[in-house]
Amino acid sequence: MAKAIKLADQVIYSLQQDISLGKYKPGELIPPEPVLMEQFGVGRSTIREAIKTLSNAGILKVQQGAGTFVCEPRTSAEPLDQRLRRAAMQEVNHVRQLLEVEIVQLAVQHRRQEDLDTLQSLLEERWQAITADNYDACADADIRFHKAVATASHNSVLADLYQTFTSVIMDGFRQREKPHVSQFQQTHDLHVQLAAAIAQQQSDKAIQTVKAILENNF
Template identity: 30%
Template sequence: MVETVSRIERVERLRVSDSVAAQLTQLITKGVYAVGEKLPPERVLAEEFGVSRSSMREAIRSIEASGLVSSNHGVGVFVVSNTVVSQAASDLLVFEGFTVPELFEVRRMMERDAAGLAARRITPGYASELQDILARCADPNLSNEEFVKLDFKLHHTIAKASQNGLLATIYSSLEPMMVKYSHRVIDLPGRREDSHRGHARIVDAVVAGQVREAQSAAVAHIRDVERDIAKNIAQPTTPTS
């Protein structure tokens, strides 16, 4: 009997507790909870954030590990610092008043359907435009700022290629948020290369008129961003001198 080797890799996802920890970090660094102040009880915080107590507990453990709070069993959790030395998870997980997992949920829904419709309704003009944008993104001399602009243009062009005017208009309204956030994550290790590979898979499927493949490639593209952010958050940080 021939043995098969499993090539399945664990799919890393952002957790609810990561998002809660990021928001708590922002509240502390902005002084909403001052140094020396006692945080509300875990039960109260869980209700305010709309999460389970286990997720709340995990979030508190996370910010305690970062040195912002200290737990005193039987007494409570107190803020002991309002400064983070390295890039905080809040920079990657909370943005413009929304959590990044919320942004990804919206993108998964919109981009999956946009890619599927574009593959079904692709025209030679849009196919040529998408391939041109993809070729420009491959230029190694392209600055990150230019890459981010082309990144949004590619996704917006796919939305337009769906030939659903409302979908394209809604997607266009996300441009300020998506461009600003892309600037935050573009420097993550391998992010630009992963992004370009994801774009290539989406464009290839759309241009070929492969509806299911285009939808799958669009969702996988968003999952890849989540994976890179999750890995970055999981890595221990070294304080700078």
């Protein structure tokens, strides 16, 4: 019995992830039971238990003879990353600034040596990507640098919240009209200054620097 519940939970989690990431959109049908059984390698009873749980949660709706549909998200239940993708980039950047200012203040207070080492390593990766003229590597190193700053805050809620923002930030990088590594190069010194301000526990300098970085959206 415990094994069946565990399998159902795995199916529930996977379906929730697919819905959150937009694989199955509101109003669309999810695959029928036989397809889900084959996809997850489980029996019919496990699939039905998972669908029943998601239906009770208002995520899915079963219509006899038609299939199982994804429900329109309720405001309170909509995943944050999905909500962020619906928002204007200007709104996202405004909230990101509020979040990052709080993060750097905490990072200045609570950073540890291993955090500083990670920031320096990521700065080197960022610069190597710039000199290699590799835009995707620049974007990846930039995101990981800011995530490392969030980790250095040693506030798990803030770090998790920032993690949700990173996928939207990466989307913003990809959607730029003329993406070029020079956009990252222009703010590299600011990133170096931010790491130094955190290391030296200079709160005002760190806040000023992160705001300057965000004005360029990098």
